[in-house]
Amino acid sequence: MIQFAFKRFALAALILVVAVTVMFLMIRAVPGDPVSIMLGPRATPELKARLIAEMGLDQSLPKQLFIYFSGLLRGDLGVDVFSGRDVTTIVFEQLPHTLKLIFSAILWSALLGIGLGCYAAAHPNTWIDRAAAAISVSFIAAPAFVVALLSLLVFAVYLQWFPAIGVGEGFWDTAWHLVLPSLAIGLSWVGYIARLVRASMLEVLGENHIRTARAFGLSERRIVGIYALRIAILPVVTVIGVGMGFLLSSAVFTEIVFARPGLGKLVIDSITSRNYPIVMGAVLVSTALFVISTAVADLINAILDPRARSGT
Amino acid sequence: MTETLLEIDNLSVDYETARGDLKALRDISFDVNRGEIVGIVGESGCGKSTLISAILRLIAPNTRFRNGAIRFKGDDLLTRTEEQMRALRGGDISIVFQDPMQTHNPVITIGKQMVDIQHRVKISKAEKLATAARMLGVVGIPDPEARLKQYPHEFSGGMRQRIAIAMALMSEPDLLIADEPTTALDATLEVQIIERLKDLQRDFGCAILFISHHLGVIAELCDRVVVMYAGAVVESGTVREIFHNPKHPYTRRLIECDPGHIKTRARVLPTIPGEVPDLANLPEGCIFRERCDQAMARCAQVPPLTRLSEGHNAACWLNHAEEIA
Ligand SMILES: Nc1ncnc2c1ncn2[C@@H]1O[C@H](COP(=O)(O)OP(=O)(O)OP(=O)(O)O)[C@@H](O)[C@H]1O
Ligand SMILES: [Mg+2]
Numbered sequence: 164m165i166q167f168a169f170k171r172f173a174l175a176a177l178i179l180v181v182a183v184t185v186m187f188l189m190i191r192a193v194p195g196d197p198v199s200i201m202l203g204p205r206a207t208p209e210l211k212a213r214l215i216a217e218m219g220l221d222q223s224l225p226k227q228l229f230i231y232f233s234g235l236l237r238g239d240l241g242v243d244v245f246s247g248r249d250v251t252t253i254v255f256e257q258l259p260h261t262l263k264l265i266f267s268a269i270l271w272s273a274l275l276g277i278g279l280g281c282y283a284a285a286h287p288n289t290w291i292d293r294a295a296a297a298i299s300v301s302f303i304a305a306p307a308f309v310v311a312l313l314s315l316l317v318f319a320v321y322l323q324w325f326p327a328i329g330v331g332e333g334f335w336d337t338a339w340h341l342v343l344p345s346l347a348i349g350l351s352w353v354g355y356i357a358r359l360v361r362a363s364m365l366e367v368l369g370e371n372h373i374r375t376a377r378a379f380g381l382s383e384r385r386i387v388g389i390y391a392l393r394i395a396i397l398p399v400v401t402v403i404g405v406g407m408g409f410l411l412s413s414a415v416f417t418e419i420v421f422a423r424p425g426l427g428k429l430v431i432d433s434i435t436s437r438n439y440p441i442v443m444g445a446v447l448v449s450t451a452l453f454v455i456s457t458a459v460a461d462l463i464n465a466i467l468d469p470r471a472r473s474g475t
Numbered sequence: 476m477t478e479t480l481l482e483i484d485n486l487s488v489d490y491e492t493a494r495g496d497l498k499a500l501r502d503i504s505f506d507v508n509r510g511e512i513v514g515i516v517g518e519s520g521c522g523k524s525t526l527i528s529a530i531l532r533l534i535a536p537n538t539r540f541r542n543g544a545i546r547f548k549g550d551d552l553l554t555r556t557e558e559q560m561r562a563l564r565g566g567d568i569s570i571v572f573q574d575p576m577q578t579h580n581p582v583i584t585i586g587k588q589m590v591d592i593q594h595r596v597k598i599s600k601a602e603k604l605a606t607a608a609r610m611l612g613v614v615g616i617p618d619p620e621a622r623l624k625q626y627p628h629e630f631s632g633g634m635r636q637r638i639a640i641a642m643a644l645m646s647e648p649d650l651l652i653a654d655e656p657t658t659a660l661d662a663t664l665e666v667q668i669i670e671r672l673k674d675l676q677r678d679f680g681c682a683i684l685f686i687s688h689h690l691g692v693i694a695e696l697c698d699r700v701v702v703m704y705a706g707a708v709v710e711s712g713t714v715r716e717i718f719h720n721p722k723h724p725y726t727r728r729l730i731e732c733d734p735g736h737i738k739t740r741a742r743v744l745p746t747i748p749g750e751v752p753d754l755a756n757l758p759e760g761c762i763f764r765e766r767c768d769q770a771m772a773r774c775a776q777v778p779p780l781t782r783l784s785e786g787h788n789a790a791c792w793l794n795h796a797e798e799i800a
Contacts, residue, residue, distance in 0.1 A: 371577035374533050378572070379565030379592040379642070393582045468582055469626040 164472055167465055175458040182450050183235070187228055190439055200437040201244070217244060218440070231443075240444035245436075250444035254429065258448060260330050261425035264348065264417065265410045267341050269403060272349035273356055277392075277399065280360025284368060284395075285387045295357060302354030307413030311347035311420040318343055328422035344417045348410060356399055364395040397464050404460020407453045479549075480650055480682050481507040481530070486543035488522075488529050496539070497755045498706055499525045503543070504780060505701045505711050507650065512676060512683040514693035514714075516729070517703035520751060523686045524573060526703075527652050530684075531570060532560050547650070565592055569643035571653040575636035579627040585611075585638060586623030592642055610641040614671060633664045640668070644675055651676075652684045657692060669696050690729060694718055699786070702726045705751050705762045708780055712787035722789035724767045761792070769793060 198214050199206065215221050219230055234241060240250035283295040319327035331340035367373065368391050376390045415427030422428075426445050433441040465472045488500040499522045507513045515523050528534050530545055532552065545552045547568065552560065564570075572578050580588055589607035590600060598606075604623060611619035614637040627635060636656055643651055653672070657665040669692060676683055687693050693700055694714055701711040702725065710723040721727045749766035752758050758765065760775040767774070773792045780790040 371572060371574055372580045374528075375572060375578050375639075376580065377533055377564065378531060378570045380561045380563070381565075381591060381594065382561075385591070390580050390583065393580075470581055470628050 164465065167472065168462055171458050171461050175454045178454050179451055180232075182454070183232075183447055184228065186443065186446055186450070187231060188224075190443060191224065191227075197437050197439055214244060217242075235447075240447065241440040243438065243441055245438065250440045253441060254426070254444045254448050257424055257426050257429045257445070260423060261411075261414055261418070261427060261449075263330075263337070263341060264344055264414055264423070264425060265407070267345040268349035268352065268410065271345065272352035273399070273403065276353045276356025277360050277396070279353070279357040281364055281387055281392060281395075283357065283361045284364035285383065287365060292361075295361075299354035299357045303351050303358070304354075305351055307347050307351065308416035308420060310350050311344065311417045314343045314346055315420055330423050340423075344421045344423060347417045347420070348413045352406070352410075356402075359399055359402060360395060363398050364391055367391045367395045370394075393467060397468055400460050400463050400467070404457040404463075407456040411449050411453065477508040477511075479506050480509045480511075480547070481684070482544075482546040482549075483526075483530075484544040484546065486526075486529065486545060487541040488525060489539045489541055490525075490535065491537045491539055492755060494755045498757055499754060500529065501707045502780075503703075503706075503708055505708060507682050507684055509649070510676075510680050510682055511699065512685060512697045514697035514700045515684065515686045515703060516688060516690060516693050516700060518688060518751065520705075521703045522706040523688075523703060524654055525706075527570065527654055527684065527686060530652065531564055531568060532557075533564075533570075565643075565648075566595060566646055567648055568650045568652065569646060569648040571636075571639045571643045571651070571656045573654040573658070575632050575639055575656075578639050579635060581627055584624055584626055585630070589623070589638075589642055589645065593645065595646070606645065607641075610645050611638065613644070613675070614638070614641040615667070616641070633660045633668075636660060636668065637671075640672070640675075644679060644681075647679055648681050650682045650684065652686075654686045655688070656685075657687070658689070665692065672696060690718075702729070706754055707762055708788075708790065709763065710787075710789040710791075711780075712789075716784075716787045720787075722783055722787065722794050723763075723791045724769050724793070725763050726789075761790075 198211050198218070198220065202210060202214065219227055222230070231241070238251060240254060242248070243250055243253060246253075279295050279299070283292040286292055315327060318324050325343050326340050329340060331337045364387070368387070373386060373391060376386050381390070411427070414425065415431065417423070418425040418427040419431060426449055430442060430445045430449075432438075433445065483503050483505050486500055486503040487498070490497040490499050503522075503526060505513070515526065517523055525538075529538070529540070530547075530552070532555075540553055543553075547563070552563070555563075579585065583591075586604060586607060589610070590603040593603045593606065596603065596606075608619040608623055611622060616622055616634060616637060622630075630638065640653070640656060643653075656672075657668050660668060672683065672685075673696060675681075683696075685693070685696055697714055699711065699713050700717045702709050702717065702723065704725050710717065710721065710726045712722075717726060718730060721730060752762060752765065761767070761770070761778055764770045764774045771792065776792075778790045778792045778795075780788050781794065782788050783794055
C-alpha cells in the first residue's frame with residue numbers, strides 16, 4: 164500500500180514537472196513583449212531594461228527554466244513585479260477561496276448524486292427512476308456559467324435570498340456566500356454522478372455476491388448502501404479525481420460571475436495585465452491541484468478495493 | 476419417523492424471453508424430509524439452479540411462477556411477502572451457490588461478511604467473530620482468526636467454497652441447499668467436502684438438498700435422488716432404487732454412461748445422442764422421446780410421474796406395461 168502510494172506520487176511529481184515546463188514555454192511563446200505591455204507605452208528604455216533583468220528575461224530559456232525550478236523547490240514562485248510581493252503569498256491567499264468553492268461543490272453534488280443514483284438503481288424503471296434520469300440529464304446539460312448567471316439573477320438580484328458577490332467572513336457568512344457559486348459548479352455534477360452511480364450500481368447488483376448477500380437475508384438497505392456501493396463507488400472516485408480539471412475551469416467562470424476572489428479570478432486578472440509571474444504561479448498551483456487529486460483518487464480506490472491494492 | 480420439511484408440489488416456472496416463454500421448470504414435485512440428504516441430478520441447463528433459486532425466491536427479474544406450491548414446514552412460500560421470505564433466508568434455509576469465485580463480496584473481508592450474516596443473533600461483534608472463526612475451523616480452514624481479516628481474492632477456489640459452506644451452516648439451518656458445491660474443486664478436495672458435508676449433516680442435523688451433475692457424488696452422499704431432464708422430474712427415489720433399479724430410460728443412460736466413481740474426474744455427464752429440446756419451443760409428448768431408444772407410439776402423450784413402489788417414482792410409459800397390453 165505504502166509502496167503503491169509512493170509510486171503514484173512519484174508519477175504525479177513527474178507529470179507536474181512536464182506540465183510546468185510546457186506551460187513555461189507556452190507563456191513565453193505568447194506574442195507581444197511582456198515588459199512593454201506591463202509598463203505601458205511611455206516607459207523609458209532604462210525602466211524596461213531593469214524590469215527585464217529583474218524578471219530574468221535576459222537569460223537564455225533553459226537558464227530561465229532552471230531558475231524557475233530551483234525557486235520552485237524552495238516554494239518560491241517568483242516575485243510580482245508590480246507590487247513587489249511574493250507570488251507564493253498572493254496565490255496562497257486566493258487558493259482557500261477556490262478550494263472551498265470546489266470542495267463544497269464536490270461534496271454536495273457527490274452526496275446528492277450518489278444518493279439519487281443508488282435510489283434509481285434500487286428501483287429501476289419506476290417513475291422515480293425515470294424522473295431522476297430526466298433531472299440528471301437536464302442537470303448535465305447545464306453549463307456552470309449559465310447556472311451561475313441565472314442563479315445570480317434569480318436568487319441574488321431578484322429574490323435577494325443570497326448575497327450576489329464576495330466571499331463573506333466567518334463560518335455562516337462564508338457558507339451563505341458559497342451557496343450559489345457552489346450550486347453553479349456542482350449542478351451538472353449531480354446529474355453526471357447520479358447517472359454514473361446508477362449504471363455501475365445496476366451492474367454490481369447483478370453480480371453473484373449480491374445474490375449471496377440476499378440469500379443471507381441482509382436488508383436491502385445494507386446490500387445497496389454497503390455491499391454494492393463499496394464497489395459501485397470506485398469509478399465515481401476516479402471520475403471526480405479527473406473531474407478536478409473541469410471543476411477548476413468552471414470555478415474560473417463562477418468566480419468572475421460572483422466577483423469572488425480565488426485562483427480563477429487571479430488568473431484572469433493577471434492575464435489581462437500580462438502579469439506573468441502570477442499567471443505562472445496560479446496555473447502551476449491549479450495544475451498541481453489537478454495532478455494531486457487524480458493521485459488521491461487512485462489512492463482512495465486502492466484503499467476501497469483490496470484487489471487493486473495487492474496489484475492483482 | 477419422517478417429517479416432511481420441504482415439499483415441491485407441481486411447480487412450474489417460466490423465464491420470459493424475447494423468443495417467448497422458456498419453460499424452465501414443468502410440474503416439478505418432490506419432498507425433502509427432515510435431516511435427509513436429497514440429490515438433484517441432471518445435465519447442464521435442466522433447471523437445477525432455477526429450482527433452488529425459486530425455493531428462496533432469489534430469482535432473475537424475468538422469472539414467472541406459473542403454477543404449483545413450494546411448502547416449507549407446511550407453509551406455502553410462494554404466498555409469502557418479500558419481507559417474510561427475507562426472514563427465512565440465511566435463517567431456516569441456507570444456500571451455497573454454484574460459483575465459489577464470485578460468491579463473496581470482493582471488497583469486504585471474510586470476517587466482516589461472516590459477522591454481517593449473523594444479523595439476527597443478539598451477541599457482541601467479538602462473539603460473532605469468534606463464531607465465524609470456529610465455523611471456518613469446522614470446514615477445515617487453517618488459522619481461522621488470521622484468515623478472517625483477509626479478502627476473498629486471498630483464498631483459493633476450494634477455500635472459498637468451504638467458506639461458503641461455513642457461512643451457510645452458521646445459522647444452523649433446517650435446510651441447506653448446495654448447488655454443485657464440488658464442481659469447481661479437484662477430485663481430492665471434492666472427496667473432502669463430501670465427507671465434511673456428511674459430518675456436518677450428522678452434527679447439525681440439517682436436511683441437505685444437494686445439486687450435482689455428477690452421479691458418483693450423489694451416490695456417495697445422498698439418501699434419495701431426483702433425476703431431472705429438461706425442466707421436468709423424470710424419476711425420483713432412494714439412491715439404492717435409482718442406481719440399481721432405474722425405471723426411466725434417461726436415468727439408465729446416465730448410469731450406463733457414467734464412469735462411475737467419485738475419484739474419476741468426470742465433470743460433464745457423458746453424452747447421450749441427440750439434443751436437449753428447446754425449452755421455449757417444447758415438443759409434444761414425452762420430453763425425452765427424441766433421444767429415447769425405446770420410444771413408442773404412446774410417448775406422443777406426456778407420461779405422468781407415477782409411484783412405482785414406496786418412494787420410487789418415474790415418468791415413463793414403459794412402467795405402465797399392463798395398461799398397454
Ligand atoms: N434469467 C434467465 N432468462 C432466461 N433463461 C434462463 C435464465 N436463467 C436460466 N435460463 C435458462 O433456463 C434453463 C435452466 O437453467 P439453470 O441455470 O437452472 O440450469 P442448471 O441445471 O442449473 O444448469 P448448470 O448445471 O449448467 O448449472 C437453461 O436453459 C438456461 O439457459
Ligand atoms: Mg446451475
